[in-house]
Amino acid sequence: MPRLKPRPLAATLFALFAVPAAQAQEVVKIGMAGPLSGEIAHLGKALENGAVLAIDDLNARKLTIGGKKVTFKLQSEDDAADPKQGTAVAQKLADARVNGVVGHVTSGTTVPASRIYNQAGIPQISPSATTAVYTRQGFAGAFRVVANDAKLGGTLGRYAVGSLGAKRIAVIDDRSAYGQGVADEFVKSARTKAQIVDREFTNTKATDFSAILTKIKAKKPDLIFLGSMDAVAGPLLRQMKALGMPVKLMGGDGICTDALPRLAGDGMRDGEVICAEAGGVDASREKAVAEWTKRFHDRFHSDTQTYAPYAYDAVMTMAAAMQAAQSTQPSRYLPALKRVKHDGLTGTIAFDAAGDIKDGALTLYTYKAGARTKLEVIR
Incomplete structure (x- = not known):
C-alpha cells in the first residue's frame, strides 16, 4: 500500500471550515x-x-x-x-x-x-x-x-365641489372592496356641497354601460364619479362619447393609469378625466x-x-x-x-x-393628448 502524503495545513483548514461557511x-x-x-x-x-x-x-x-x-x-x-x-x-x-x-x-x-x-x-x-x-x-x-380610500375619496370629493365646481354628481361603482369603498368616501365628502343625483352599480368585468349611462344622462349631471379600474373606465368613456355626454369623469387610482388612453380609444377628450392616485412624489x-x-x-x-x-x-x-x-x-x-x-x-x-x-401623499392628474398630466401633489 503506497504511503499517503501529509495533507497541507491550508487544505485541512479549508475542509474544516468550508461546510460551516456554506451554511x-x-x-x-x-x-x-x-x-x-x-x-x-x-x-x-x-x-x-x-x-x-x-x-x-x-x-x-x-x-x-x-x-x-x-x-x-x-x-x-x-x-x-x-x-x-x-x-x-x-x-x-x-x-x-x-x-x-x-x-x-x-x-x-x-x-x-x-x-x-x-x-x-x-x-x-x-x-x-x-x-x-x-x-x-x-x-x-x-x-x-x-x-387609504378615506383620504383618497375624501380628497376627490372636496376637489370636485371646490375646484371643479360640481353641483350635480352621478356615482358608479363596481361593488368591489376598492370600488365601493372609494365611492362611499367620495360621496361622504362631496354631498356636503353638491347633490348626488344618481348612484349606479356595475361589476369589474362589465363592458356595456349603455343602460346605466342612459339613466344617468337623464339626470343631467355635471360630473360622474367612477369607483372602479381602468379596464372599466376605458369602455365607459367610449360609450359616454357615443351617447353625447360631455361630462367630466372622476375616479381614484384604479382608473388613473398610463393605460387608460389606450383603453378609451378615441373616447377621451383632453381634460375630461380627473383622477388621483394614492401616493405622490415631491419635487x-x-x-x-x-x-x-x-x-x-x-x-x-x-x-x-x-x-x-x-x-x-x-x-x-x-x-x-x-x-x-x-x-x-x-x-x-x-x-x-x-x-x-x-x-x-x-x-x-x-x-x-x-x-x-x-403623511401619505395623493397626486391629482388629468389627461392631455393621450398622456397623463400631473396637476398637483396633496398631503
Whole structure:
C-alpha cells in the first residue's frame, strides 16, 4: 500500500471550515401577489417588475443579516384580482414559509389574504390596496405604503365641489372592496356641497354601460364619479362619447393609469378625466424617480403604471426592517417594521399604529393628448 502524503495545513483548514461557511448563507423569500392574468394584468405585471428591481438591488449590495450572507428571492403568484384565488395564493405563500409578502395589488384580494398571513405570522406590505378595511382589522403585520380610500375619496370629493365646481354628481361603482369603498368616501365628502343625483352599480368585468349611462344622462349631471379600474373606465368613456355626454369623469387610482388612453380609444377628450392616485412624489424626489423609471423601461420595455415604484419601496422597506432587527425571521423583524423610517424612492416611509403610511401623499392628474398630466401633489 503506497504511503499517503501529509495533507497541507491550508487544505485541512479549508475542509474544516468550508461546510460551516456554506451554511452561513440564507435565502430570504419575499412573496409577491397580484393579477398577472385577466383584465388588469398590466397593473400586476408592473408591480411585479418593480419588486424584481428591488430584489436585484438588494442582492447587488451583498448584505449580511444576523451574521449570515443573504440572497433575496422573489416568489411571485397570480391572484387574477379574484378574492378566492387570492386566498389560495396566500395559503401557498404561507405554506412556502416566505419571510414577508408584498401585495396584494387590489383591495378585494388584499383583505381576505391578510387574514391568512396574520394567522401565519407573516408581515404583509401592500403597495397599492387602498381600502380602509385592510388596516382596520387590527392585524399586527398589515401595512401599506400608500394613502387609504378615506383620504383618497375624501380628497376627490372636496376637489370636485371646490375646484371643479360640481353641483350635480352621478356615482358608479363596481361593488368591489376598492370600488365601493372609494365611492362611499367620495360621496361622504362631496354631498356636503353638491347633490348626488344618481348612484349606479356595475361589476369589474362589465363592458356595456349603455343602460346605466342612459339613466344617468337623464339626470343631467355635471360630473360622474367612477369607483372602479381602468379596464372599466376605458369602455365607459367610449360609450359616454357615443351617447353625447360631455361630462367630466372622476375616479381614484384604479382608473388613473398610463393605460387608460389606450383603453378609451378615441373616447377621451383632453381634460375630461380627473383622477388621483394614492401616493405622490415631491419635487425633491422627481429626479430619482425619473432615473428609476428609465431603468425600469430599459429592463422590462414596458410602462411602470401607477404603483411599480411603491412595490419597489415595499420590498426595500421590509429589507430595511430586517437589517435593523438583524433577523429575517418575521416575528423578530416585525417590531422593527413597526418603527421603521426608510428613506425610500417615493419618500420617507413610516407607519402609524394601524399600519397605514404616515403623511401619505395623493397626486391629482388629468389627461392631455393621450398622456397623463400631473396637476398637483396633496398631503
